[in-house]
Amino acid sequence: MTIRHHISDDLLISYAAGSLAEGWSIAVATHLALCPACRRRLTVAEAVGGELLDTMEDEASVDQSWASVRSRLQQPETAAARQSSVGHSGGLPEPLRSYVGGDFDTLKWRPLGRGAYQIPIKTGDRETMVRLLRIPAGKPVPEHSHGGRELTLVLAGSFHDGTGLFARGDLEDADASLTHQPVATPEADCICLAVTDAPLQFRSWIMRAIQPLLGI
Amino acid sequence: MNRPTGVDDGSDMRELLCAVGARRDIEAYEQLFRHFAPRVKAYMARTGGNGQQAEELMQETMIAVWNKAERYDPAKGAASTWIFTIARNLRIDAFRRERRPEFDPEDPAFVPDDVAPADAELDMRETSEQLHHAIAALPAEQASLLKLSFFEDQSHSAIAQRLNLPLGTVKSRMRLAFDKLRAALARSGDVS
Ligand SMILES: [Zn+2]
Numbered sequence: 001m002t003i004r005h006h007i008s009d010d011l012l013i014s015y016a017a018g019s020l021a022e023g024w025s026i027a028v029a030t031h032l033a034l035c036p037a038c039r040r041r042l043t044v045a046e047a048v049g050g051e052l053l054d055t056m057e058d059e060a061s062v063d064q065s066w067a068s069v070r071s072r073l074q075q076p077e078t079a080a081a082r083q084s085s086v087g088h089s090g091g092l093p094e095p096l097r098s099y100v101g102g103d104f105d106t107l108k109w110r111p112l113g114r115g116a117y118q119i120p121i122k123t124g125d126r127e128t129m130v131r132l133l134r135i136p137a138g139k140p141v142p143e144h145s146h147g148g149r150e151l152t153l154v155l156a157g158s159f160h161d162g163t164g165l166f167a168r169g170d171l172e173d174a175d176a177s178l179t180h181q182p183v184a185t186p187e188a189d190c191i192c193l194a195v196t197d198a199p200l201q202f203r204s205w206i207m208r209a210i211q212p213l214l215g216i
Numbered sequence: 217m218n219r220p221t222g223v224d225d226g227s228d229m230r231e232l233l234c235a236v237g238a239r240r241d242i243e244a245y246e247q248l249f250r251h252f253a254p255r256v257k258a259y260m261a262r263t264g265g266n267g268q269q270a271e272e273l274m275q276e277t278m279i280a281v282w283n284k285a286e287r288y289d290p291a292k293g294a295a296s297t298w299i300f301t302i303a304r305n306l307r308i309d310a311f312r313r314e315r316r317p318e319f320d321p322e323d324p325a326f327v328p329d330d331v332a333p334a335d336a337e338l339d340m341r342e343t344s345e346q347l348h349h350a351i352a353a354l355p356a357e358q359a360s361l362l363k364l365s366f367f368e369d370q371s372h373s374a375i376a377q378r379l380n381l382p383l384g385t386v387k388s389r390m391r392l393a394f395d396k397l398r399a400a401l402a403r404s405g406d407v408s
Contacts, residue, residue, distance in 0.1 A: 008389040012374050017366045018304040022314035033319035038331045043293060044398055048305065050297030050367050054226075056262075058254035063251055069275050073282055075240070076343065093325035095317035124314035127371075152340045169327075 005170040006088055007031055007038050011151075016045035023128025026099060026121070027195045029170065033093040034169035041176075063102060091110060092155060099123075104156065104191070109134060116141075117177040131199045135159065138186040148197030150174045152182070157190035226344025229295035237285035245282060248295070253278055256303050262367045264311045273310055276302045294344045311369070343401055350400035358393035361386065 007015075007028055014020035015028045032039050041066040091103045099121050100107060109117035123130055132155075135141050141159070151173055158167040160184040164171055172182075184190035229251065235244035256277050262271035288298050308316045317372050320326060351359060366374050376386040 008385045008387075009394045012363075013365050013390055013394060014372060017307050017368045017369075018316065019365065019371060021371065022317065024316045027303075029317040029319050033323065033325065034327050036327060038299070039319075041398070043297075044401060046350070047293055047343055047347055047396070048362065048394075048397060049295045049298040050294055051344065051351055052296075052363060052366050053252075053255050053259055053303070054296040055298045055346075055348075056255045056258045058251075058258065060254050060257065061248060062253045065271065065275060066249055069249065069253075069278055072275075072279060073242075073245075089324035091325045094320040094323040099317070099324075121270075141239075148393070207359075214280055 003031075003035050003037070003169040005166060005172055006035065007041070007171060008173050011173070012038070012041055013045050013048075014174045016042060016049055021127045022123040022124055023127040023130045023195045026096060026123070026130060027193055030093050030155075030193065031153055031171045032097040033095075063191045086155065096132075096155075101128075106130070108159070110168060115139060127198055128195050129205070130193070130195050133190075133192050133194050135182075135184040135190045137189050138183055139184055141182040141184070148175070149194040150197075151193075153193040155191045155193060157188040159192070160185060161192045226294050226296070226348075230290045233281075233285055233288050233298070234290055235296040236282065237288050245285075247311075249278055250297055252281075252296075256299065259303055259367065260307060263307055263369045265307075269310070273303075273306055276307055280306070285357065296344070307369075346400050347397065350397050354393055354396060358389050358396075361389050362393050365390065 010194075011024065011028055012021065015025055020028065032042060046108065066085075069178060091097070092100065097103060102117055109119060112118045112133075116139070117134040119132040121132065122128040133141065137157070151171060152166070153171050154166045154168055156168060157181045158165055158170075160166075165185070166182075228335065229248065232241075232244040232248045233399040235241040236248065252272055255272040257270050258278075259275040261267065264272060277299070284302070288295070290326055292298075305316060308314070321328075351362070354362070361375070364370070365372070370378070372386050372390070373383050379386070
């Protein structure tokens with residue numbers, strides 16, 4: 001498998017820092033499961049975090065803390081040796097599989113119209129909308145206007161979006177300025193994870209009323 | 217950024233952590249503790265905790281270091297990197313309502329490394345010093361952005377708003393900084 005579309009530096013650094021919202025992080029972590037090259041980049045980003053941690057000031061005395069921690073130390077259990085994996089099963093990778101609660105053959109798809117299906121995925125953050133999409137072979141991705149950032153990770157099949165081909169493991173990072181019309185390639189249905197900025201919530205009914213006029 | 221001279225060049229910390237992992241060496245652990253505990257506490261305080269929370273999370277982190285030391289692999293990175301990731305994950309558990317999704321190397325769908333372990337070992341052994349110098353050599357605006365990213369628990373768009381900069385500028389400075397750091401490591405025979 002050759003992945004051509006990778007995680008951008010700013011996403012990777014936010015993920016390494018632990019400040020990236022859960023929704024975006026699902027796409028990033030699932031790409032990492034499929035991409036050894038980005039895992040090496042993550043190692044560098046985490047080393048930067050370690051180096052910055054190491055250069056923090058350390059004025060406080062830790063004698064008291066040491067006494068407290070010393071008394072709490074126990075003999076840890078030896079970690080059970082885990083079986084190493086064979087890899088490349090081609091199924092839904094973790095952490096995504098746990099979020100949707102199954103693999104390709106057990107997914108409960110909901111119709112989205114025009115032959116497309118989706119599975120909404122719940123997260124603890126309020127800033128993103130996360131779902132698994134299944135686009136029929138040869139068909140365009142439905143309802144595709146978005147006002148903010150959108151991450152699309154291909155898990156099966158592939159799509160074309162005018163700029164290039166996206167296949168399993170490829171991550172498309174689109175912002176509001178990019179107008180694109182992804183179309184699934186004709187060989188097979190395309191299954192991808194789509195993470196977008198959550199739709200804006202307007203409190204006032206006036207804003208809700210004019211929202212369609214503003215096109216947002 | 218200042219570093220106490222003669223205390224640590226990174227490799228000492230690796231050896232201490234390995235000694236804890238291999239032999240439960242309490243003296244090695246105490247040295248690690250005295251080095252990292254104040255830093256981890258400062259990190260916790262800076263990323264959102266009050267003094268009491270920061271102390272508790274620091275203790276939790278350092279106890280996790282003791283418990284998990286066996287799993288530390290010096291070939292994969294510096295002791296500071298490993299301890300940073302433990303502290304980061306405990307911080308997310310404590311302060312955020314979200315989970316941190318992570319890949320699982322034991323997952324059958326996981327695609328294993330394509331580089332031989334022997335080469336990888338060569339890679340991350342000597343990185344601390346190079347990285348230290350490369351960060352020190354960054355232009356001030358790139359270095360401070362990097363620190364904000366790691367210590368403020370804010371999205372890059374929130375950081376951009378706070379600094380009154382376009383998001384594109386924040387992203388491009390981040391990319392420039394990260395490029396330089398990776399290049400510095402690549403020159404030392406490391407990841408490309
Ligand atoms: Zn990648």
